[in-house]
Amino acid sequence: MTFNTLSVIGLGYVGLPTAAIFAGRGVDVLGVDNNASVVEGVNRGEVHIVEPDLDKLVRDAVSAGKLRAATEPEPADAFIIAVPTPFTDGNKPDLRYLMAAAESLGPVLKKGDLIVVESTVPVGATRAVSERLASLCPNLRFPHQGEDASAESDVHIAHSPERVLPGHVIAELTRNDRVIGGLTPNCGKRAAALYDIAVEGQCLLTTAATAELVKLSENAYRDVNIAFANELSIICERLGVDPWEAVELANHHPRVNILQPGPGVGGHCIAVDPWFIVDSAPNDSALIQAARTVNDSMPAHLAGKILDAADTMSAPVIACLGLAYKADIDDLRQSPAVDVVQHLAAAEIEIILAVEPHIETLPPELEGVRGVTLAELDAALESADIVVLLVDHSVFKAIDRKRLDGKQVFDARGIWR
Ligand SMILES: NC(=O)c1ccc[n+]([C@@H]2O[C@H](COP(=O)([O-])OP(=O)(O)OC[C@H]3O[C@@H](n4cnc5c(N)ncnc54)[C@H](O)[C@@H]3O)[C@@H](O)[C@H]2O)c1
Incomplete structure (x- = not known):
């Protein structure tokens, strides 16, 4: 289970530090953001948010050639989705950014890939991502379609909510324990292997629905x-x-x-x-x-x-x-x-x-x-x-x-x- 390449979708308060930290651990990271000025800034080694120590981390990762940014996804071993999940005027979850980010992965997904949803989502949204991608990629088997020892899914999908405290993101991204909810147990294990590269806290495995509700709780x-x-x-x-x-x-x-x-x-x-x-x-x-x-x-x-x-x-x-x-x-x-x-x-x-x-x-x-x-x-x-x-x-x-x-x-x- 090696992850040589990682793509982080959404380069905001969560995604940019995450991308920079994995890049700092030697992974080749592509940050994807549909805001072109964010992408241009990151490629110059600049940050667009206030977060202590982030500027140096990004600058070092970009100058080492380990972090770059683009507006469209490219093939990678793993994808972390960290796009906004706001609510509508009627206080309902607005999953448009999440679903757009998931759909953007359709053209580049291949057998063996891992997708981790880090955005905070309502219960059932990680499964909905799997269902949407299955409809876009009929040649790949997705985890919600059932998995047993003989038929592992082609693509692995998990939810691992982010719990960082703004102002302390760099330390907390590595030190905090992570709850990791796989759509199947295999998905959870894959996601834990990814976080093992960068996280010193415990990786606590559970189901996707539990992980979703834990963060909301x-x-x-x-x-x-x-x-x-x-x-x-x-x-x-x-x-x-x-x-x-x-x-x-x-x-x-x-x-x-x-x-x-x-x-x-x-x-x-x-x-x-x-x-x-x-x-x-x-x-x-x-x-x-x-x-x-x-x-x-x-x-x-x-x-x-x-x-x-x-x-x-x-x-x-x-x-x-x-x-x-x-x-x-x-x-x-x-x-x-x-x-x-x-x-x-x-x-x-x-x-x-x-x-x-x-x-x-x-x-x-x-x-x-x-x-x-x-x-x-x-x-x-x-x-x-x-x-x-x-x-x-x-x-x-x-x-x-x-x-x-x-x-x-x-x-x-x-x-x-
Ligand atoms: N900010 C925090 O401290 C924090 C803490 C825990 C959890 N979260 C959760 O993490 C998620 C991300 O939050 P954030 O604060 O980093 O958001 P943010 O607004 O700072 O950044 C999100 C980025 O995603 C980009 N984006 C939107 N749609 C996209 C798409 N389809 N493809 C590519 N890029 C896209 C935006 O341009 C933006 O740069 C949310 O679900 C949030 O609730 C945030």
Whole structure:
């Protein structure tokens, strides 16, 4: 079971580091992305995302001739699919990118190939990939078509969800344990052999459906726990109790560990993946649905408090510190911070200074929105009447507290307590 060539489909936050790490272990890696500017950048040894240490890894792999990129797949021993799996406006899984990526492999697939779906998917999606490819490649035998000792499938397909923490992706890609769900046991073993090249953590073998649900459960678990902290913070406000102090004291109980409240839940994973469970089991997921509702209501709740304060001032300038969905990253997807700024703008606040050191232009949701400009931290602190801390970026933690004197402060992350 040797893997001399690997193709990684989708060169984003997950795919590019994965491609670079395998290339660093001596595998010939082709990264495939349908965004030509991503491909051109990677071929120049450049990265288009903020992730510590990724730039050097990519530069070294490209200059060693082990990593290159293209817009179309080529034949390889193994394929890792790491394309987006968002949800639709109706909170349903949107598998268009996954299926397009799978279909793009049809022309290059051959007997003995391995396909691993790393994208987070609803239960059954890995099997659906196998079914789609079987319809495109009638001369190859696929794992969902049945396999026994005498009739192994020609193509092996497994799901191995990615669990990396943005900002720590390089270390976590190699050190984290991997859940690997084969459509058949043979598929799982093949995928484990691939990850053995790069992963120091354990490879835990199971079925594809279990692996799919494990990943969704991990993120739904986080979402439910964050929703508890957020709901508690609103209860604390109503009862005149400091939520941060209450959580801190409750956590002195040896069996209690309440998470920190915040302005909501964002990102491509925790705010999205619970809906995949809800879609599969709508009548059995009341708690998971309630958690989504609580977390999604937080930006409007915070904006309401800020607007109440703004109402007491004449033409207040509001500085919103942070737009990313979490600390020290540039990822703005589903960010509750962006949502808060949108609420303030919708209430016709005249001057909203959005400070986000990790980006150079406003995201599409805020581009051209009346009143909103991207501002430097110093200038924003200088002129703001109201300062709203939305993201606990390190640069904001380092702000001299004296600079907040005389301003109305909303600290949604509890860093200035
Ligand atoms: N970002 C994370 O921290 C993280 C963590 C765990 C799991 N995941 C999951 O991993 C998957 C990928 O997420 P991401 O954050 O890397 O996404 P991303 O948006 O950063 O990158 C995806 C890339 O895929 C490309 N793409 C889309 N369709 C394509 C196609 N048909 N062929 C080739 N390229 C295509 C896009 O151009 C983009 O560059 C998602 O399912 C996500 O839920 C992400």
